[in-house]
Amino acid sequence: MIAPALIGAALVIIVSWRIARARRRARELDQPFPEEWHALLARVPLWRRVPPPVRAPVEHAAQRLLARVSFIGCNGLTVTDEMRLVIAAQAALLVAHRDSRAYDALYSVLVYPGEFVVEDRDEDEFGLVTVGRRALSGQAIDVSRIVLSWEDIEAGFTGDDGYNVVLHEFAHYLDHLAEGALTDGGALAPSAARWHATLESAYEALCDAVDRGEDSLIDPYGAEDLAEFFATATEVFFERAREFRVAHPGLHAELCEFYGVDPAAWP
Ligand SMILES: [Zn+2]
Structure with a gap:
């Protein structure tokens, strides 16, 4: 059996370490x-x-x-x-x-x-x-x-080419954090219905373009599923913002609201 004094000492060490870490971060x-x-x-x-x-x-x-x-x-x-x-x-x-x-x-x-x-x-x-x-x-x-x-x-x-693996993976993270609600139609804040309708119609349009073998602004990999679509659309929303606004005005407006910025307005 572990002596209570030992457990107490361990707790003191853990709490002190956490306080020190919080102070360092601050x-x-x-x-x-x-x-x-x-x-x-x-x-x-x-x-x-x-x-x-x-x-x-x-x-x-x-x-x-x-x-x-x-x-x-x-x-x-x-x-x-x-x-x-x-x-x-x-x-x-x-x-x-x-x-x-x-x-x-x-x-x-x-x-x-x-x-x-x-x-x-x-x-x-x-x-x-x-x-x-x-x-x-x-x-x-x-x-x-x-x-x-x-x-x-x-x-x-190399340039604003619409390819950005950091934005892509961290967009997936945000979807994971929302337990998939951003892309699976689950519960999400007030404008959820509009968000999902906009995301899905843009996703369907990409799938159709890929099926027809047409070029698309959003990477064809986004046609895999809605989660990949959200991640690839995020890359283009930031990297080729003005083209994105022209090609997908509805989705551009939703992503502006979601991310709280409008990269199409940046120089
Ligand atoms: Zn992905």
């Missing part, structure tokens, strides 16, 4: 966004377009994420400050103007040097299970872990 959040961080973020085309009044809350949300979340390098990768910052700043764009605490449930971001392989388990209608392997550029496993390929993050630096 101190980090009080610091202004360091000047050198602006230089590190300058290579991210999306970040360069974010106007200063929009940036301030994003910087705060990024600092909150950096103070709370562990970044873990995988397959021998050493995660640099630049990597952490590039991921946190872009992820923060999604939450800064709606709920800067949205990433508080996130525990770790795993970063691979390039694509990583996961095992896929598929069960058909007859109960036949097939196990395969897939190479991924990112994965939002649940609300506690997000996995990213640094090579694919860097591939997004």
